[in-house]
Amino acid sequence: MVGYSADDYLRFSADKETIYYSEPVYACEDAYVLPTNDNSEQWGVRSDGHWTYVNCLMYSFPPQGWKIHITSTIYDAQNVLYDVAEYLFVKSISFKYLSSRTCFIQANGKYADRLESGKFITIYPSSEHIFIQLLKDLKTIVCKYDDGPYILTDKQWQNSNVFFRYGALKPRFSNEKNVPVIVTPQGDLIPDKELPLYSLPSFVDEPIYVKENNYLLINFISNFRLSA
Secondary structure, three states: OOOOOHHHHHHHHHOOOOOOOOOOOOOOOOEOOOOOOOOHHHEEEEEOOOEEEEEEOOOOOOOEEEEEEEOOOOOOHHHHHHHHHHHHHHHOOEEEEEOEHHHHHHHHOOOOOOOOOOOOEEEEOOOHHHHHHHHHHHHHHHOOOOOOOOOOOOEEOOOOOEEEEEEEOOOOEOOOOOOEEEEOOOOOEEEOOOOOOOOOOOOOOOOHHHHHHOOHHHHHHHHHHHHO
């Protein structure tokens, strides 16, 4: 896209209807800021420069399971982070997020890894029950924001900026190859495959609630075909 900036590219990559989004309400200059946390002593915050990790010290999460990703436009990112983090602090849920506007552009630019594109906030539920509750609550929180880039590795939750997949929640690597792995019920290590499409390990199935309620996209397609 000769003649366009990184900001312009992000607009094109996420926009589904028009060439450009409307003027942003808020744009973060550089580092994203978390909301004030009244129980800050219960949290550990660290950054590797690209990601900032916010871990609840009171509750742990399993090494593998369902994870949730939140996508966003670059213009909404600071506000999305503030709203989502404020909720996660109350619920004692660990998460990570892209540390700054610069990191956001790097993760979503033309030459970025397509498997990471769109992943602004990653959330680590401690159980399947909490995972389902988070899907419902987070959709309500982010529904007022414009659509962010689609996350290729995940399944979208009810046409929202909330996505999910099953995989490793904590770093674990094979002894033979430096690739992330998950463990089968038989104790075998298998690669935590991140493909440019949503896929599940053979021993994992979506929760019944998710299967029965993630229906908006299907209904939209059916209605479109009937009216076409």
